[in-house]
Amino acid sequence: MTTLLIFIVIIVLIGGGIWGWPLLAGVLGISSVTDKAGALNHIVQLMNRYDITPDDVESTFHRQLCATGATDNRSKGEIARTLFAYLGGIFILAGVSTYISMFWDSMGSTMRILSTLGIGYILFIVLVSALHENRFPKLILPLTVASVTMMTGGWFVLMNEFYPKGDNWRTAVLCVFAVMALHQGALFFKYRRTALLFTSLFFSYGFLQVGLDILGVPIAYSAIALGASVFLVGDALEKTPYKLLSEPALLIGVCWLNSGLFDRMNLFTSSNWATLITGLCIIFTTYGMHKARRYPRLVALGYFFGSIMVYCGLFDLVQNTRVELLYLAVAASGLYACVVLQSRALLLTTVLAMFGFMVYFSEKYFANSLGWPVTLVLLGIAFLSVGAIAIKVKQRI
Secondary structure, eight states: OHHHHHHHHHHHHHHHHHHHHHHHHHHHTOOSOOSHHHHHHHHHHHHHHTTOOHHHHHHHHHHHHHHHHHHHTOOHHHHHHHHHHHHHHHHHHHHHHHHHHHHTTTOOHHHHHIIIIIHHHHHHHHHHHHHHHOOOGGGHHHHHHHHHHHHHHHHHHHHHHHOTTOOOHHHHHHHHHHHHHHHHHHHHHHHOOHHHHHHHHHHHHHHHHHHHHHTTOOHHHHHHHHHHHHHHHHHHHTTSTTGGGHHHHHHHHHHHHHHHHHHHHHHHSOHHHHHHHHHHHHHHHHHHHHHTTOOHHHHHHHHHHHHHHHHHHHHHHHTTSTTTHHHHHHHHHHHHHHHHHTOHHHHHHHHHHHHHHHHHHHHHHOTTOSHHHHHHHHHHHHHHHHHHHHHHHHHHO
8 A cells, every 4th residue: 555655646747837837928928939839829819910021120239238328327316206206296296195084073165176177177288298308218107097087986976975865876986987088089189199098998988888778778688789899899999009008908898808808708698608608709810819820829828718717617518418528528628729829828728627537526426436546647657758759659650
């Protein structure tokens, strides 16, 4: 018995050496680039995604070499000025926030509005000045975030002070989001900044979501419509100067759309079928991105969450039925897909699914049998041997 235990431990350690790195990479999101060929393949994906030509790479490389000296010689006074500017802004906002929180209950309605909405519009004026002068590009993003936050909160404070007994929060959100969408949209069409486009889309889609809810449209249908819209917007943004928002928009669109699909399917079928079908939809969408060599981070996320939904939904369907072993067959097919697609995210979920099912199956049917774990170990050794032989044969071909 002791000899058998030592033998199993050795096999587990060998298997850990083989599978440990892919699993760790899948968990931590480490890049699959481990050699020169992988690095070149990743570079080609990025060039295809952003329409980069070899001439662009060469010119950028030489430009960065020329600019290195100027960057290294940047004066310490400029660094200190930037540092103190950020520190000053942080302390000013902290002081204003502390003052509002300390004296909020003793303030009147006018003071509450001025200390929120008034400060928000002051920051808004400063933002417009910075955009117009175009002298402080690094201040645009923090000024946008600060002004949007203060103005949004200020408008809610104003509505609460004027209508303290109102309980229709949808109307309040609709009005505030409409005003903020007009603000940010006008600024974007004037100055064409990525941060302004993000805030414009955020408030516009928030306005549409609340508006459809007020009109009585089921939340699932609005999620499908708005999610598909965000997905199309994200795909269109890739060909514009605002491609930085493309990946987040696609991620939000896919999640929003599939949440609506899941809700609708859950009404007509069971939750396990809805989970399975939604996971398949996510995997097929991810496969399309994978074949197009676009959005490698979204591809990893799509395979990861899509496969989790597929494996969970399928297990709920086949558990305690005559076709329980079908789950293991599907997981084995997923393992083959991992090798073909070279996806470590899919490899992680597939290995965990197979391991979890084997543990479940062993506890259910072979709880007191010594032959079953020995059989599993021998099968593992056989598969490792076949894999090693296949690699050697491929290298000789």
